Amino acid sequence: MLYRKLAEFYKEASENPSRLKKTEILAKFLGEIHESDKEVLYLLLGDIYPEYSEKKIGISSQLAIKAISKSIGTENSEVVREWKKLGDLGLVIEMLKKKKRQATLGKSDLTTQKVLENFRKLPELEGKGTVEKKLSLIVELLTSASDIEALYLVRTLIGDLRIGLKESTIKEAIASAFFSSDKESAKKIQDAIDRSNDIVKVFEMAKRGKLNEIENVSLEIGKPIKVMLAQKAKTIEEGFEAVGKPCAVEYKYDGFRMLIHKKGDDVILFTRRLENVTKQFPEVVDYVKKYVGGKSFILDSEAVGFDKKTKEYKPFQEISQRIRRKYDIEKLREELPVEVNVFDMIYYEGKSLLNEPFEKRTALIKKILKDQRYKIIRAKQLITGDEKKAKEFYKQALKDRQEGVMMKNLGSIYQPGSRVGFMLKIKPAENDLDLAIVGAEFGAGKRSGWLSSFILACKDEKSGKFLEIGKVGTGIKELAESEGTSFEELTKMIKPLIEKEDGKSVKIKPKIVVAVTYQEIQRSPTYNSGFALRFPRFTALRVDKPLSEITTLREVEKDYEKQKRNFRYG
Numbered sequence: 001m002l003y004r005k006l007a008e009f010y011k012e013a014s015e016n017p018s019r020l021k022k023t024e025i026l027a028k029f030l031g032e033i034h035e036s037d038k039e040v041l042y043l044l045l046g047d048i049y050p051e052y053s054e055k056k057i058g059i060s061s062q063l064a065i066k067a068i069s070k071s072i073g074t075e076n077s078e079v080v081r082e083w084k085k086l087g088d089l090g091l092v093i094e095m096l097k098k099k100k101r102q103a104t105l106g107k108s109d110l111t112t113q114k115v116l117e118n119f120r121k122l123p124e125l126e127g128k129g130t131v132e133k134k135l136s137l138i139v140e141l142l143t144s145a146s147d148i149e150a151l152y153l154v155r156t157l158i159g160d161l162r163i164g165l166k167e168s169t170i171k172e173a174i175a176s177a178f179f180s181s182d183k184e185s186a187k188k189i190q191d192a193i194d195r196s197n198d199i200v201k202v203f204e205m206a207k208r209g210k211l212n213e214i215e216n217v218s219l220e221i222g223k224p225i226k227v228m229l230a231q232k233a234k235t236i237e238e239g240f241e242a243v244g245k246p247c248a249v250e251y252k253y254d255g256f257r258m259l260i261h262k263k264g265d266d267v268i269l270f271t272r273r274l275e276n277v278t279k280q281f282p283e284v285v286d287y288v289k290k291y292v293g294g295k296s297f298i299l300d301s302e303a304v305g306f307d308k309k310t311k312e313y314k315p316f317q318e319i320s321q322r323i324r325r326k327y328d329i330e331k332l333r334e335e336l337p338v339e340v341n342v343f344d345m346i347y348y349e350g351k352s353l354l355n356e357p358f359e360k361r362t363a364l365i366k367k368i369l370k371d372q373r374y375k376i377i378r379a380k381q382l383i384t385g386d387e388k389k390a391k392e393f394y395k396q397a398l399k400d401r402q403e404g405v406m407m408k409n410l411g412s413i414y415q416p417g418s419r420v421g422f423m424l425k426i427k428p429a430e431n432d433l434d435l436a437i438v439g440a441e442f443g444a445g446k447r448s449g450w451l452s453s454f455i456l457a458c459k460d461e462k463s464g465k466f467l468e469i470g471k472v473g474t475g476i477k478e479l480a481e482s483e484g485t486s487f488e489e490l491t492k493m494i495k496p497l498i499e500k501e502d503g504k505s506v507k508i509k510p511k512i513v514v515a516v517t518y519q520e521i522q523r524s525p526t527y528n529s530g531f532a533l534r535f536p537r538f539t540a541l542r543v544d545k546p547l548s549e550i551t552t553l554r555e556v557e558k559d560y561e562k563q564k565r566n567f568r569y570g
């Protein structure tokens with residue numbers, strides 16, 4: 001397929017903000033994609049492989065600037081100057097190409113296959129001369145591209161397509177392109193996407209017009225899916241109301257989510273960000289092989305850190321470096337041991353358990369897992385309809401230094417990727433949010449050279465935009481002590497994400513998620529969310545949490561309203 005067709009689609013989609021219209025345009029475009037061009041769908045989402053793949057394009061703005069100047073035949077400084085004016089490297093190359101009259105005469109014959117081929121070589125390159133090789137792969141594409149094609153090539157490279165396409169739009173468009181636009185077909189398609197996490201696979205079956213085949217798209221060992229998430233309840237009573245009596249009450253462990261896949265002798269571990277962390281946790285691989293029966297399964301669990309001497313559980317931030325660190329693994333394993341608490345099971349001996357009731361799934365865990373304290377163990381669970389007993393259990397969970405409890409409906413299915421009402425979390429009222437860093441400022445004096453103050457944003461669930469909500473510089477010193485994240489390290493993590501520099505301030509691509517506490521949320525015209533946080537403080541780097549799951553504007557509004565009520569009544 002000609003890349004031009006895809007670029008034209010991007011343009012049309014970005015010019016039509018209405019969701020209905022976008023779905024219509026996308027459905028038409030999908031109808032025109034030949035089956036042999038199915039991988040165009042990865043590009044459509046700004047990717048080169050399915051979402052779970054670790055091979056991402058990952059090009060920094062700095063490298064993109066070099067590629068643009070080389071392909072146009074101009075100085076880096078001119079590109080940077082225009083970037084400051086336009087704020088988008090895609091627009092910069094489009095403008096420069098027009099200005100230099102490059103490749104606009106006659107139409108380019110760049111194909112999507114060629115684009116994918118070159119893009120897919122980028123993450124494969126390693127060692128000496130990598131930067132030069134990457135540059136030449138990119139420049140080859142940019143020079144043969146027309147101005148509008150170059151615009152989207154650059155935006156894809158830096159991971160910022162700006163066409164406002166949401167996954168929900170895609171499932172609706174697939175439904176209306178190949179079946180009918182009723183809710184039921186869209187739901188079946190969404191379910192298949194959730195189970196496979198591979199849009200191309202679902203598209204391929206849809207194109208063949210077989211809705212029943214789509215229903216058979218199943219989980220596969222080794223391919224991580226998005227985990228099921230919980231809603232909040234304030235009290236045990238409210239929890240029972242939502243999930244019914246009796247229900248399962250479980251400890252809500254303060255660790256990080258770990259998905260355990262096993263097939264034959266292979267054990268693979270994923271975080272909820274779909275990151276493969278098998279290498280970082282060799283002991284967990286051993287525990288699974290030793291203490292869990294069965295040839296093939298997928299377990300859902302929470303890995304919690306504990307003190308190797310006192311055996312007391314530790315808060316999440318103290319073990320988060322085990323996820324990030326790729327070296328000194330043996331040393332870290334000794335110093336920061338984890339216990340895996342298994343609470344769900346979604347696949348067993350070749351069969352998906354997603355549609356089985358929770359009660360059955362949890363009973364099966366009991367059958368195959370030999371509990372080993374401080375290694376791998378079933379999450380503490382009480383099945384009860386008794387409020388008093390549930391409350392005692394909750395108190396005990398807090399005493400045992402865990403965050404609170406989860407209450408789960410016994411008859412419910414496992415719904416990947418959704419925040420569902422049949423799994424609720426209850427924890428003591430705490431003012432905390434998970435936000436993305438979208439900007440920062442260089443410090444002064446001792447801290448010059450380091451970014452020391454950070455702009456945080458929540459997400460507008462409707463538009464998908466990041467909205468600023470405050471600035472924070474407090475809490476990093478403590479973080480440095482507990483999990484080793486210093487100003488220096490944060491600066492290092494942020495530098496490749498810088499999109500724009502203006503004096504001491506930088507605007508960065510949202511990628512890093514942090515947990516913050518605050519004293520109060522106020523209405524404020526200063527930030528474009530309309531809210532500001534009073535006395536915000538960093539509490540953890542949420543390396544386990546994807547951007548798609550950060551606090552939404554709606555949740556901020558809810559917390560603000562709740563706080564108003566609390567102030568009023570005491």
Ligand code: ATP
Pocket residue numbers: 228229230231250251252253254255256257302343379406425
């Ligand atoms: P929080 O910030 O409150 O941990 P979250 O946004 O990270 O919430 P939620 O889905 O809202 O995630 O809360 C559920 C999380 O709690 C799960 O993702 C999982 O990591 C963790 N968890 C701990 N114990 C359990 C358990 N027994 N069952 C399910 N999830 C558990």
